[in-house]
Every structure is written in structure tokens, then in C-alpha cells.
Amino acid sequence: MLKSVPRTRRWAAVLGAAAVLAAPLPAYAHDAVLDSNPKDGAVVKEFPSEVSLEFSGLIKPDFNTFALTDLGSGEQILTGEPTVDGQVASLPVPENKRAGEGKYQLGYQITSSDGHATRGKIVFEVSSTGDVTPSTAKPEAKEEASASKSQDANADTEQTSNFGLFAGIAAAVMLLGVLVVAVKKRRDL
Numbered sequence: 001m002l003k004s005v006p007r008t009r010r011w012a013a014v015l016g017a018a019a020v021l022a023a024p025l026p027a028y029a030h031d032a033v034l035d036s037n038p039k040d041g042a043v044v045k046e047f048p049s050e051v052s053l054e055f056s057g058l059i060k061p062d063f064n065t066f067a068l069t070d071l072g073s074g075e076q077i078l079t080g081e082p083t084v085d086g087q088v089a090s091l092p093v094p095e096n097k098r099a100g101e102g103k104y105q106l107g108y109q110i111t112s113s114d115g116h117a118t119r120g121k122i123v124f125e126v127s128s129t130g131d132v133t134p135s136t137a138k139p140e141a142k143e144e145a146s147a148s149k150s151q152d153a154n155a156d157t158e159q160t161s162n163f164g165l166f167a168g169i170a171a172a173v174m175l176l177g178v179l180v181v182a183v184k185k186r187r188d189l
């Protein structure tokens with residue numbers, strides 16, 4: 001297959017393979033929620049005046065949304081674009097939006113440091129019985145990659161980029177084969 005290919009083109013392929021292999025691999029680890037206020041699963045006495053999420057990477061400033069939902073009624077209390085400060089995104093809750101006792105969900109979609117949309121939610125409860133801060137509860141961070149399992153329509157971003165990654169690896173492997181053939185041919189000369 002390579003016999004008809006001019007030598008210079010063969011070496012161009014080899015250089016291409018080297019470039020692909022030398023290129024830094026994209027980060028696999030997407031940003032996750034490290035901490036939040038309120039914490040996921042927490043029971044608080046009063047509705048927080050501000051909700052915030054701390055992510056594992058620097059949040060990109062665009063396309064970030066928070067949504068507070070009353071899980072009892074299903075009603076959305078508040079949506080808005082959070083203020084981003086490094087790894088922390090926060091949204092103030094106006095006094096007239098601070099609801100009473102009940103269970104609430106803070107849903108989020110942020111653009112994580114690798115440029116992918118990251119969605120997820122935390123839940124908390126407002127109850128006069130007192131504060132309970134879960135010690136082991138981890139915020140639920142749902143990356144697009146895992147969301148694809150649940151056939152979520154919005155999971156396209158991650159799948160597309162993963163496909164690009166696999167296509168890149170496949171191309172690198174193919175070009176590596178070209179490199180091996182080229183080296184073998186040289187040795188045979």
C-alpha cells in the first residue's frame with residue numbers, strides 16, 4: 001500500500017504521527033463539585049441568602065446557570081447566572097425568594113475548565129428542627145459523559161468530544177503503523 005507513496009509523503013506521515021503522539025492528551029477528568037453552600041443533603045434552619053458551589057477547576061465565565069426548585073411543589077423559585085470567582089459560583093437569593101420549610105434542589109449547569117458543560121444538582125432541606133450537616137455526603141456531580149447513560153438529550157457535547165478523542169487515538173495508532181513500516185523499509189535498504 002505504501003510502495004506507490006513517494007518517500008517525502010511517507011516521512012510527512014511519520015512526522016504527523018510524531019506530532020499527534022507528542023500532543024498533550026485532553027484532560028479526562030471533568031470538573032466536579034467539591035463543596036457547596038448549603039452542603040448536599042444538609043438540613044438548614046433558614047433558607048440561605050446565597051447558594052454557592054465550589055468546583056474542582058476554574059469555571060469558565062459563560063453559559064452558567066443556577067436554578068432553585070421547591071421539590072415539594074416542583075416550582076422553580078429562582079434561576080439566574082451565578083457570579084463566578086475562580087472555582088466558586090454563587091447566586092444571591094433575594095429575601096422574597098427565600099422559602100420556608102421544605103426540600104429544595106439547586107440545579108446547575110456550568111462550563112468547566114475543559115470547556116465542557118457540566119450539570120448536576122444538590123438538595124437541601126429547610127427545617128426549624130435544626131441544622132444537620134452531612135459528614136460524608138458528596139455533592140452529586142453529573143458530567144455529560146455519565147449523563148449519556150440516562151439518554152439525556154443534552155449529553156451530546158461530551159460524546160462528540162470523546163468521539164474526537166477516540167478518532168485522534170485511532171489516527172495516531174494508524175500513523176504509528178506507517179512509522180513502523182517506514183522504519184522497516186529503511187532497514188531493508
Ligand SMILES: [Cu+2]
Nearest residue numbers: 030031114116
Ligand atoms: Cu469535560
